[in-house]
Amino acid sequence: MNDQAAKLRQLVSQNRNKKARVITVTxxxxxxxxxxxxLNFALCLKELGKKVVILDADLGLANIDVLLGVSTKLNLANIIYEDKTIWDVMYKSEYGIDIVSGGSGINDLLNLEERQLQHFFTQIESLNQYADFVIIDTGAGLSKETTRFIISADEVILVTTPEPTSITDAYAIIKMVHSISTDINYRLIINRVANEQEGKSTADKLQLVTKRFLNIDLSLLGNLPDDKNVQKAVKRQKPFYLTYPNTEASLAIKDIANIFLDIKVEKETSHGITSFMSKMLNLLK
Ligand SMILES: Nc1ncnc2c1ncn2[C@@H]1O[C@H](COP(=O)(O)OP(=O)(O)OP(=O)(O)O)[C@@H](O)[C@H]1O
Ligand SMILES: [Mg+2]
Structure with missing residues (x-):
């Protein structure tokens, strides 16, 4: 009996210490x-037994909504201003992953009363126990918002295509963030490659300049092929990974998710969603 109680106590305290890993995709x-x-990476992680919440932080069009053909009505601002809970604003998709829309919520954090801030943080804190990963889909480019998401996350997945303009813009964002923080964990995804070689040479170019000029080691997480079925799935408003599970892009993203879980996650520290939001708040000040 005592043994059982001790085990239970240990489980509870383990769970309290559990922290969702926060990944910014930019x-x-x-x-x-x-x-x-x-979206499709989240679905792979879910298939591999992980609980994933996507935070759609693009203040423009709600991207994930559109890809799924759904409309999430509430967002973080409803937690702040209407006392809603995280569960009220969370959209539970039929695919087993959940979506929370950022709306303007995060940018408003600075001007809140203590009580509102307290409520917001209590709600956000629940995600640590609930999710293994919170993946944040950001808008593109050198905006202040995106910079804050990059600096506050446990790690950053930087997506580029082999196009020179995409590579130089990826470099520009790393350089800009580097001027504010040198402590960022970047992983690179080269999307829409014609073949492995193109992926490798694209990664080489970016890795070379970031090493030479910024002394940053950029690691390659993987390549995703240019695949017509991705576009077809987008038009059908269904995730390509589920609609075309055997298409090249799906096989590649599955490899990426496996590599991602294998090589690192368990070994690296997750600071969790509360620490993420605190950093965001400090950067707003
Ligand atoms: N691997 C791929 N193969 C073929 N087409 C792709 C692939 N990945 C993306 N696309 C195409 O690129 C389009 C844009 O993709 P997506 O909306 O994911 O980009 P994004 O970076 O989120 O854009 P934004 O910056 O506007 O948020 C898709 O609608 C699809 O047509
Ligand atoms: Mg998008």
Whole structure:
């Protein structure tokens, strides 16, 4: 009996210490495949037994909504201003992953009363126990918002295509962030490659300049092929990974998710969603 109680206590305390790993997905140039990557990567992680919440932080069009053909009515602002809970604003998709829309919520954090801030943080804190990963789909480019998401996350997945403009914009974002923080964990995804070689040479170019000029080691997480079925799935408003499970892009993203879980996650520290939001708040000040 005592033994059981001790075990239970241990379980509870383990769970309290559990922290969701916060990953920001970003790019320099727009339209390079961030939202498709985020959604389908999340689905792979879910299939591999992980609980994933996507935070759609693009203040423009709600990208993940559109890819799924759904409309999430509430967002973080409803937690702040209407006392809603995280569960009220969370959209539970039929695919087993959940979506929370950022709306303007995060940018408003600075001007809140203590009580509102307290409520917001209590709600956000629940995600640590609930989710293994919170993946944030951001807008493209060198905006202040995106910079804050990059600096606050446990790690950053930077998406680029082999196009020179996409590579230079990816470099520009790393350089800009580097001027504010040198402590960022970047992983690179090269999307829409014609073949492995093109992926490798694209990664080489970016890795070379970031090493030479910024002394940053950029690691390659993987390549995703240019695959017509991605576009077809987008038009059907279904995730390509589920609609075309055997298409090249699906096989590649499955490999990426496996590599991602294998090589690192368990070994690296997750600071969790509360620490993420605190950093965001400090950067707003
Ligand atoms: N691997 C791929 N193969 C073929 N087409 C792709 C691939 N990835 C993305 N695309 C195409 O690029 C389009 C843009 O993708 P997505 O919306 O994911 O980009 P994004 O980076 O999130 O854009 P934004 O910056 O506007 O948020 C998709 O609608 C699809 O047509
Ligand atoms: Mg997008």
């Amino acid at each position: 790019s320099g140039k727009g339209g390079v495949g961030k939202s498709n990557f985020t």
